[in-house]
Amino acid sequence: MSNELTPTDNSTPPQHAPRATDVNPVSEKRAEQQIAILFALSGIGSLLLIYSYIYVADDVFIFIPIMGDQNAQQLGIGLGMAMSLFFIGIAAIHWAKTLMPDKEIVNHRHEFRSSDEDRAELVQTVKEGVAGVALGRRKLIKRSLGAALGLFALPPVLLLRDLGPLPGKQLEQTNWKTGTRLLTDPGNRPILASDLEVGAVVQVLPAVDHPEERPLSDIAKDPVLLIRLRPEDFQLTPEKFAMTHEGIIAFSKICSHMGCAVALYEQQTKHLLCPCHQSTFDVTRGAKVIFGPAARPLPQLDITVDSEGYLVARAPFNEAVGPSFWERNSQ
Amino acid sequence: MTSTEKRIGNAASFVDERLGAARWVKKSLNKVFPDHWSFMLGEVCMYSFIILLLSGTFLTFWFDPSQRDVIYEGVYEPLKGLKMSAAYASTLDISFEVRGGLLMRQIHHWAANIFMAAIVAHLLRVFFTGAFRKPREFNWILGILLLTLGLVEGLLGYSLPDDLLSGTGLRITSAIIQAIPVVGTYISFFLFGGAFPGVGFIPRIFTLHILIIPGIFLAVITIHVMLVWYQKHTQFPGVGRTENNVVGHPILPVYMAKAGGFFFVVFGIIAFISAVASINPIWLYGPYTPGQISAGSQPDWYMGWLDGLVRMAPPLETHAFGHTISWNILIPAVIVPGIIFTGMALYPFIESWITGDKREHHLLDRPRNVPNRTALGVMSITFVMISLINGGNDILATNFDLSINQIMWFSRIGIFILPPLSFIITKRLCLSLQRADRELLLHGAETGRLLRLPHGEFVEVHAPISPEKAYLLQSHEQLVALEIEDVDGRGVRRPGALKNKLQRRLSKAHAVSVPKVTEQELKEIENH
Numbered sequence: 059m060s061n062e063l064t065p066t067d068n069s070t071p072p073q074h075a076p077r078a079t080d081v082n083p084v085s086e087k088r089a090e091q092q093i094a095i096l097f098a099l100s101g102i103g104s105l106l107l108i109y110s111y112i113y114v115a116d117d118v119f120i121f122i123p124i125m126g127d128q129n130a131q132q133l134g135i136g137l138g139m140a141m142s143l144f145f146i147g148i149a150a151i152h153w154a155k156t157l158m159p160d161k162e163i164v165n166h167r168h169e170f171r172s173s174d175e176d177r178a179e180l181v182q183t184v185k186e187g188v189a190g191v192a193l194g195r196r197k198l199i200k201r202s203l204g205a206a207l208g209l210f211a212l213p214p215v216l217l218l219r220d221l222g223p224l225p226g227k228q229l230e231q232t233n234w235k236t237g238t239r240l241l242t243d244p245g246n247r248p249i250l251a252s253d254l255e256v257g258a259v260v261q262v263l264p265a266v267d268h269p270e271e272r273p274l275s276d277i278a279k280d281p282v283l284l285i286r287l288r289p290e291d292f293q294l295t296p297e298k299f300a301m302t303h304e305g306i307i308a309f310s311k312i313c314s315h316m317g318c319a320v321a322l323y324e325q326q327t328k329h330l331l332c333p334c335h336q337s338t339f340d341v342t343r344g345a346k347v348i349f350g351p352a353a354r355p356l357p358q359l360d361i362t363v364d365s366e367g368y369l370v371a372r373a374p375f376n377e378a379v380g381p382s383f384w385e386r387n388s389q
Numbered sequence: 390m391t392s393t394e395k396r397i398g399n400a401a402s403f404v405d406e407r408l409g410a411a412r413w414v415k416k417s418l419n420k421v422f423p424d425h426w427s428f429m430l431g432e433v434c435m436y437s438f439i440i441l442l443l444s445g446t447f448l449t450f451w452f453d454p455s456q457r458d459v460i461y462e463g464v465y466e467p468l469k470g471l472k473m474s475a476a477y478a479s480t481l482d483i484s485f486e487v488r489g490g491l492l493m494r495q496i497h498h499w500a501a502n503i504f505m506a507a508i509v510a511h512l513l514r515v516f517f518t519g520a521f522r523k524p525r526e527f528n529w530i531l532g533i534l535l536l537t538l539g540l541v542e543g544l545l546g547y548s549l550p551d552d553l554l555s556g557t558g559l560r561i562t563s564a565i566i567q568a569i570p571v572v573g574t575y576i577s578f579f580l581f582g583g584a585f586p587g588v589g590f591i592p593r594i595f596t597l598h599i600l601i602i603p604g605i606f607l608a609v610i611t612i613h614v615m616l617v618w619y620q621k622h623t624q625f626p627g628v629g630r631t632e633n634n635v636v637g638h639p640i641l642p643v644y645m646a647k648a649g650g651f652f653f654v655v656f657g658i659i660a661f662i663s664a665v666a667s668i669n670p671i672w673l674y675g676p677y678t679p680g681q682i683s684a685g686s687q688p689d690w691y692m693g694w695l696d697g698l699v700r701m702a703p704p705l706e707t708h709a710f711g712h713t714i715s716w717n718i719l720i721p722a723v724i725v726p727g728i729i730f731t732g733m734a735l736y737p738f739i740e741s742w743i744t745g746d747k748r749e750h751h752l753l754d755r756p757r758n759v760p761n762r763t764a765l766g767v768m769s770i771t772f773v774m775i776s777l778i779n780g781g782n783d784i785l786a787t788n789f790d791l792s793i794n795q796i797m798w799f800s801r802i803g804i805f806i807l808p809p810l811s812f813i814i815t816k817r818l819c820l821s822l823q824r825a826d827r828e829l830l831l832h833g834a835e836t837g838r839l840l841r842l843p844h845g846e847f848v849e850v851h852a853p854i855s856p857e858k859a860y861l862l863q864s865h866e867q868l869v870a871l872e873i874e875d876v877d878g879r880g881v882r883r884p885g886a887l888k889n890k891l892q893r894r895l896s897k898a899h900a901v902s903v904p905k906v907t908e909q910e911l912k913e914i915e916n917h
């Protein structure tokens with residue numbers, strides 16, 4: 059490409075035209091004053107901060123358009139801080155732009171590659187070093203070193219073992235057993251089937267010994283949603299239909315996708331919606347996934363009533379609730 | 390000598406006699422930094438990191454990183470008497486009872502968002518101008534590392550207050566970890582100290598958030614900046630700027646004053662935003678409990694695109710031999726981000742393999758002059774934007790009266806169609822910009838004035854362009870495709886023919902460009 063235009067290397071960059079402050083003493087003086095004013099504004103900001111911190115009560119609110127009610131003390135401290143910082147910065151930049159030297163200068167670059175001699179010397183040094191160690195000849199040391207290093211790596215990993223318990227069957231089990239009563243959440247009251255009207259939705263938890271002190275890890279698995287429809291609304295397999303009670307159907311509230319609480323129920327469509335990624339489950343068809351990334355229906359809990367007429371679980375969940383995991387048997 | 394000069398001299402010689410630093414410091418102070426607004430993006434990253442250190446340290450003085458149950462007795466009426474974790478209660482106290490505490494929380498959170506935005510903007514600047522090319526590949530990789538660390542650090546940060554929203558984020562995190570085949574369940578149990586939410590995660594992520602990750606950040610940022618210092622900054626092409634020099638202002642005093650001032654400006658702006666704009670009002674969400682959720686759950690924007698990918702994933706799981714593989718989680722949350730981040734980290738090497746260019750580069754590219762790379766960048770941005778839009782599909786649906794289904798299907802289809810489309814459009818656009826440059830160089834700028842020629846024809850008057858502009862327009866290199874033969878001189882197939890073929894194809898695509906103006910063409914025009 060002999061023909062290609064290559065710009066010639068003009069070695070000096072063009073210098074800027076002199077600024078007003080370079081040639082005119084009046085401009086120079088004015089710039090100086092402007093900078094002083096900017097620093098003064100910063101000072102005022104600091105004073106505003108101090109004033110707000112000490113004298114503004116913390117329960118006063120001011121209305122600001124768009125932003126709504128704002129705590130006056132936090133606002134004063136914040137605006138004061140913003141001013142004190144911002145104007146110091148602006149002053150310094152203004153100073154640099156108007157009064158500090160404007161001359162651009164040139165530095166030269168060098169290639170980063172070391173010289174061939176240096177490289178050769180390095181190779182030589184490393185070679186000599188390696189030769190001094192002579193692992194090739196000292197087979198015994200080499201092997202024992204390898205073994206020692208291998209073993210050495212184990213303790214740090216082992217020492218982390220007590221970070222947590224092994225999973226065991228924890229993810230497969232919930233507190234729902236045969237005969238466990240359904241308690242309202244909140245409230246912890248048992249429920250009669252007649253308490254629920256058609257169209258009602260209630261969140262329930264299993265009856266346990268101390269319902270007030272459930273650990274969060276139980277609340278992450280146990281919540282169940284009870285929904286009452288007319289029995290003829292269902293389009294279920296006979297087995298699934300047998301798990302309902304007088305039109306009351308119970309699903310795990312923990313999303314089969316990533317475990318968020320499936321909290322939204324649409325009366326009209328009878329759909330359950332998970333707010334996290336919008337997986338949508340059709341209640342009439344056994345919480346079948348009709349939209350979104352969830353791959354499995356919400357597990358259904360088999361319910362009935364006990365001798366006193368309270369709703370109870372007829373059996374534990376027959377599959378793990380919540381998000382999938384490697385050990386989960388989803389067949 | 391004035392007495393001040395003498396004092397400075399004395400102090401300097403005290404240090405120099407012990408460290409011999411004068412030579413190095415003298416050289417450093419003469420170091421030159423080229424000026425361009427886009428070179429300030431990296432500075433914004435560094436400054437917002439410093440602001441995060443300062444505001445975060447303030448928060449640690451009151452924040453109680455514990456999952457211990459407490460009954461809230463503070464001043465915020467709606468939550469009084471409620472059982473919650475000490476972490477959440479102490480965050481409420483910071484917000485309502487520590488003077489300036491809410492401001493500091495907001496500064497910390499706004500700074501985190503601006504930090505991530507600045508990292509992305511800085512990365513795009515480096516990408517589109519080709520600043521990542523040899524010898525700066527290490528710094529590019531460190532930058533990708535910082536971006537990744539930032540995502541993790543931010544996620545851990547907004548999990549700390551232990552409110553309903555942050556707990557939901559952790560729930561999703563634990564589900565992603567659980568989805569990893571074979572080891573996932575174990576890792577999740579070890580990290581959380583048991584079945585989700587476990588007993589240990591707040592104190593653990595606290596240590597990670599305020600000690601380990603900031604420590605790594607500090608080390609990586611230091612190396613990153615030292616490399617910029619050592620390798621010297623790149624510069625845009627222009628008269629007097631070559632591959633062998635750097636033109637700009639010296640460190641002392643101009644650069645120092647501007648950069649120092651700029652730190653205060655950034656801090657001031659963040660303080661202003663935090664004073665007037667609320668962010669993460671955790672008292673409205675309530676304490677975390679896995680049985681509840683607030684509608685419209687949204688992560689910070691830098692995680693939003695991952696959430697959007699998760700939302701658009703197809704409902705796929707494999708069930709076999711008593712095991713479950715959740716493709717609906719693994720693909721959007723592990724595999725795709727894994728490919729994207731690895732690809733980004735390796736890009737400098739991929740490009741130099743395609744172009745066969747192993748030289749050092751210190752002059753930046755104008756994006757139009759490397760159409761392929763620019764198009765790739767725009768394509769990636771399009772990909773992330775569609776994901777991000779889908780991440781806010783519920784918000785968009787309520788605000789714009791759309792249905793979530795529509796947005797979801799738009800994203801599911803768009804994610805495959807729009808990025809390639811934006812690639813093609815951008816490449817075309819770059820080429821027409823190149824053509825315009827060529828016209829400008831050959832015929833000058835259009836003036837809009839018409840001239841009537843003697844024989845009645847109208848022509849537009851073109852004004853000559855300035856020598857500086859002309860210089861800029863011809864300063865780039867013509868891209869050329871590699872010539873690789875599948876067969877050697879004697880007609881024997883070379884090994885790796887397939888690889889050669891791929892390289893040749895890519896190289897050809899990469900080299901598509903408008904021919905540069907030649908010396909001869911210019912002469913012809915002049916004689917015209």
Ligand code: HEM
Nearest residue numbers: 441442445446448449452498501543546547549599603669
């Ligand atoms: C460099 C990156 C960092 C990022 C991206 C980041 C991000 C965040 C975010 C988003 C939050 C939630 C804030 C809220 O709305 O309440 C947070 C909380 C917190 N961060 Fe950071 N942070 C960073 C560094 C640090 C450092 C260096 C420290 C301490 C030395 C720190 C200490 C804290 C503390 C104590 C909290 C919890 C207190 C609260 O939320 O009010 N952070 N962080």
Ligand code: FES
Nearest residue numbers: 313315316332335
């Ligand atoms: S967690 Fe319910 S849709 Fe993702």
